[in-house]
Amino acid sequence: MKLPFAAVAACLVCLIIGPVSAQTSPPAAPAAPTGTVPVPATKRVTCLGTTQNLKGQDKRDQLQLCLAQARLDCLKQAIDQKIVGEARKNFIKSCLGGDGAEQE
Template sequence: MKLPSAAVAAGLACLIVAPVLAQTTPAPATSAATVPVPATRRVGCLATTQSLKGQDKRDQMQLCMAQARLDCLRQAIDQKVVGEARKSAIKACVGTDGAE
């Protein structure tokens, strides 16, 4: 049972990373505040769990969102975002207000 969930997590990671790597123009650095990112990670998690039902769907959604939060945290750390700005950046990156 671990192999399919690992494959889903690896596939999701590729879906999340590919658009980031495909960007060719750097983001403008005119503002110190972080710019909200569309909720693609949450939507991606919803899409990957769409075919599942019941507890399997809830479990996979939790795993997917945890991976998304981890990826967003790594991104915030790489960008050296700290404090309240980091919390806001992670919420914006994941695409949720934190209430799940």
């Protein structure tokens, strides 16, 4: 049985936010650099994560829907902030977290 997309997205958000809210005190000493820098999850990565258990056409369809919804959310933000022209295009790309390759 397939879970509704909203339920999958909500679970993913819980997985991301849960560990962050569990950290209540800062470390006693600064952590030694390990060579890796944590990268915030982008909308693109989130979409890939929500479709990783699917295969074939179902995976492609759900990924395309997720990316379209993410782009729409970014566009709504740009409109609310009254960003226009080339700045809007750049804002949407940065909001999605990539090069905007899914835009056709």
